[in-house]
Amino acid sequence: MDFPKSCVLYLRSGKNTPDFLEIEMVLSDEKIVHYWVPTMKLETYTRNSIFEKNLLMLLPFYIMRYEKDIHEMSENPEMFQSLLNDYEEIRINLERELSGADKTALYMNLNKLIIKIADYICRNEKTVRKGIGEIMGGKVLELESERLERLQKEAEAEAKAIGEARGRAIGEAIGEERLSTLLNRLIMDGRS
Known part of the structure; x- marks a missing residue:
């Protein structure tokens, strides 16, 4: 064994x-x-080694390598730009690695987790938080896969409501037509 x-x-x-x-x-x-x-x-693990070894689950924690320098980065434009360049490369590589319909949810979830963890690690440095958030796709409170699922449920509920309304309208029209036919027969038969 x-x-x-x-x-x-x-x-x-x-x-x-x-x-x-x-x-x-x-x-x-x-x-x-x-x-x-x-x-x-x-x-x-460098950014490149994470991608080479397919250790994508480490990407959300990548910001932790800079944790001790976050404050300095917010005040040093060169260091800050270097961080942003790193995250731009991460986003590009992530898009390349996870392109394809079957990997879209994983891409979106990893992307949002990267932002959430960076927001936590950089909670006292608004500039750094904002920069990473903008590069990775902006601040979203729910995961993209959760948002898509919610939108699908909303669309299904709306479609059901529309279908019920149309069915009711058709049913009422048929009912009115039958009632009109019945009333006309009664009048013609003299049973009004």
């Missing part, structure tokens, strides 16, 4: 973050096995 390959991902790391963690496993025969689990540190 192959033991699953696992690792621990540190979104934030520092000098004291270990490269491996030791796990002590107690087997059914009470033997103790020491297992070393490698650690991955988000800050070691």
